[in-house]
Amino acid sequence: MWALLAGTSAAQTQYPIEELAVYTGPVTTETTVERVADPAQAEQFEPLNDHYSAGYSRKPHWLRLTLQAPPADVTGERVLHIVGKPSFLGSLILYQPTEKGFIEWRNGMTVPVSQRPFPDRHLSFLVEFADDQPQTFYLRMQTPSSAFLDLTVWQPVDFARQTVSELLLIGIYLGLLVAGAINTLWHRQWIKDPLQRTYLLFLVVMFIHFLGTSGLTVKLFFPENPAYAWIIVATGTYVVSATLIRLLIHAFDMHNGPKPVLRVFQLVFWAAIVFFPAPFLGLHSEAAQIMVMLGTLALSIGTGWSLLLIVRGQTGSIALLIANLVPLVGALITSLVLLGFLPGSNTLFSTFQVGLLGSLAAFQILLAQRRQWLEKAYAAARREIRQAEQTAQWERARADEQQQFMSMLTHELRTPLSLIRLRLDAENPSRSMQAYAQRAVSDMDAIIDRCAIASRIQEGIERVSAQPQLIVDVLDQVISSLKAEDQVKVTWHGDIAGELIEADPVLLRTVLSNLLDNAIKYSKDSSQVGLVAEPSMFEGRDGFRLRICNNIGATGLPDPARVFEKYYRGRDASRVSGSGLGLYIVHNFVRRMGGNVVCEVTETPNKEVCFELWLPKTSLL
Known part of the structure; x- marks a missing residue:
């Protein structure tokens, strides 16, 4: 763009060159302008078309330039700018003839700007004409790079515009x-x-x-x-x-x-x-x-x-x-x-x-x-990185879960198996030994059942079939199935004898059994487990609240924020047989039935743990 536009501008405004010719005679570094300008050497010049190129050559090159005198300006002076390009020529000397000889104007990349005939980025010469007669100038070019020269001539106003x-x-x-x-x-x-x-x-x-x-x-x-x-x-x-x-x-x-x-x-x-x-x-x-x-x-x-x-x-x-x-x-x-x-x-x-x-x-x-x-x-x-991280995280979680599962099985089955082995090794087992063995089998069966339920929950194949049920009947059935039913004290608030609850009967019995069994196992010195049932609102819906509380024994208080996590067991809970899956199952089943369950812990005056369960009333009422 620069070359094309600059070239077009130059072609429109530059001052015409009368003649440009190159000296073809023998040239050395000692060749002088007087020899080149000798009229006898005139036939040694060949005409050029404003441009000259001799390729990569270190020898001097002489050119002859003839210009018509420009019109006089307002001050009466006749001035022209002679511009040589490219600006990186090593040496470009212009000789202007006078009556006494030649005026020498030195320019080129070896000449400081302050010593140049005209302080321009190009190799510029400012020449004056004494009258309206044409003048012939001689140029000597020598450079360590390519010896090519593009000469343009300008009147001062056009030169300023072109610059x-x-x-x-x-x-x-x-x-x-x-x-x-x-x-x-x-x-x-x-x-x-x-x-x-x-x-x-x-x-x-x-x-x-x-x-x-x-x-x-x-x-x-x-x-x-x-x-x-x-x-x-x-x-x-x-x-x-x-x-x-x-x-x-x-x-x-x-x-x-x-x-x-x-x-x-x-x-x-x-x-x-x-x-x-x-x-x-x-x-x-x-x-x-x-x-x-x-x-x-x-x-x-x-x-x-x-x-x-x-x-x-x-x-x-x-x-x-x-x-x-x-x-x-x-x-x-x-x-x-x-x-x-x-x-x-x-x-x-x-x-x-x-x-x-x-x-x-x-x-x-x-x-x-x-x-x-x-x-x-x-x-x-x-x-891909996110997917790999998620996969790795999932695999780590699976590996941790498997490790927790194996640790739980190893720990929880060791004691029942020891009791069963003790019963099998005894020649005349006592009734108490027989009872311990039967209880051990029941504990192992409960652990296996809860593992199976947890697996179905994780795989999403546990189905919910909600139907109306009498809350009183469900509680009576669950409490009567407990071996320590006498420890459970039920308190009814309000007239709920004929009230129906919307829940899956199998899942609801599992939830209540796990909560009550958990409260009995971890209660202090076989103390009473309190169960309060009453109508309650939750998130704008009618339902029933069941609050199950017990005083904690030597096992210590659980962490209410983690109590529903899979395989979680509180401090010192290893003294009581369990899988760490019961409350995990409770939380998932309650959520599937549209209810809510939370854990509350009170340290004073007595260490007490309460599970508050809310389930919706039947929509058929």
Whole structure:
């Protein structure tokens, strides 16, 4: 964009060049302007079309420039700006003829800005015409890089406009690079993605290198030490090549692709690294020629590989093709300019920069697609991690439950089995021994029954069949089935003799049996267990509340927050036979019947545990 717009602007407003010619006679470093300007050497000049390119050459090059005198301005002066590009030429000297000889104006990357004929980022000369007659100037160019020259001539007003226009376009170009970097940094995926990190590095390298090739580095940062700016430009050739190749290696995922293609790109990458010191050793001209050809080769292979990926239907292959093809076209044109096969037009030279900008746009598309893919991959990975964690947590819970179950069985069955073994080993067992053995069998049977019920609850196969029942009858049946029914003291509050309760008869008897049996087993010294029954409201529904309380013996108070957990048993509860499943079963059955059960513990004045059960009245009333 910069090259095209700047070139269009230049074509519209620049001052016409009457003649530009190059000296083709023998030239050495000792050749003087007097020899070149000798009328006898006139036939040694060949005409040019405003541009000149001799490829990578360290020898001096002489040019002849003829300009018509411009119109006089309001002050009567006739002034023109002669601008030479690129700004990184080593030396560009302009000779202006006078009656006494030639005035020498020195410019180039070896000349500090303060000593230049005109303090511009380009190699500019401000020349005056004494009258309205044309003038012929001579230019001597010598550079350690590619010897190409793009000459433009401007009247002062047009020069000022063109300078502002170029700076504006440069600002847009650099702004696009910064915008690309901000966009990549914003998504934060560059922290984990090597492709995006390399892309960020490439943007930084492009930014610095463009500052150098546009002349802003010497103008802004090293005005008195322009040699530093030239080093940045020269070494930037290799750094840009290395980072671009590295970027393409990651973009193509070449480490998982064909090894010959990877080897070629690695060769170009390491060549750029090896050639990096060339400007310091005075070998930049030779190294740059090799680097230009290797870079073009890599981009050509990348373009071919992109086409193959498009045929295969790989995601992002079109963006990869653009990222290779656009800079390839620019690199080919720029290479032909640098090697001297095309005219030294700065617009043509800048096509590589334009190509890289197109490549950056393609990479933005590629990175956007890659970010979407990475986000999906990260989301899938997070889901898998969560599933794995949930599975592991479930397996740990199952393993803990199995361990608790085995510990409970081992502990609770040991005593009954010991009693049964004692009975079997006795030749003449006493009645009490017989009773202990029978009780042991009953305890084992109860433990097995509760384990079976708990298993059905966990598997969700325990069915609820609610039906109306007389609350008084259910309590009488349950209490009369207890071996220690005399310990239970029932208190009725209100007239509930004919009241019906909505519950599953089997589950309800199991709940009441477990609560009463639990209260009797853990009561202090066979003390009474209190049961209070009364009508009650719960969450706006009519029902009945059954409160079962007992004073705790040596087993200690349970934790009311954990008492309904599976396999939970209070401190010192091991003195009493049990599975730790009874209250777990109670809690689940009550919830299935639409009721509620809570545990309350009182430490003073007597250690007391109360279970409060609420069940709804029948809806048929």
